[in-house]
Amino acid sequence: MTPERRLWQTVVLHAVADATYSIGPKASDEAIRAKRDADAWIKGDSKDYRRVCDWAGMDPDFIRDAYMSGRINREALRKSGVEITE
Numbered sequence: 001m002t003p004e005r006r007l008w009q010t011v012v013l014h015a016v017a018d019a020t021y022s023i024g025p026k027a028s029d030e031a032i033r034a035k036r037d038a039d040a041w042i043k044g045d046s047k048d049y050r051r052v053c054d055w056a057g058m059d060p061d062f063i064r065d066a067y068m069s070g071r072i073n074r075e076a077l078r079k080s081g082v083e084i085t086e
Contacts, residue, residue: 008056
């Protein structure tokens with residue numbers, strides 16, 4: 001795998017991690033905005049989203065469908081080895 005592909009995979013997985021972040025009562029405005037923006041980016045199916053998934057070698061429809069159905073969540077990301085910071 002090329003370093004570029006790995007970079008774009010990280011971008012997609014980071015967006016999923018942001019979108020699945022549990023917002024608590026003391027969440028910062030930045031965390032709330034990151035969650036909202038990541039959710040909209042994944043669900044919106046924009047050209048940008050599709051292009052980034054393509055560069056990552058990931059199927060954008062699969063990622064979006066898995067995210068929206070809950071099959072991709074923070075626990076699934078952790079189990080697959082994705083580093084998630086709280």
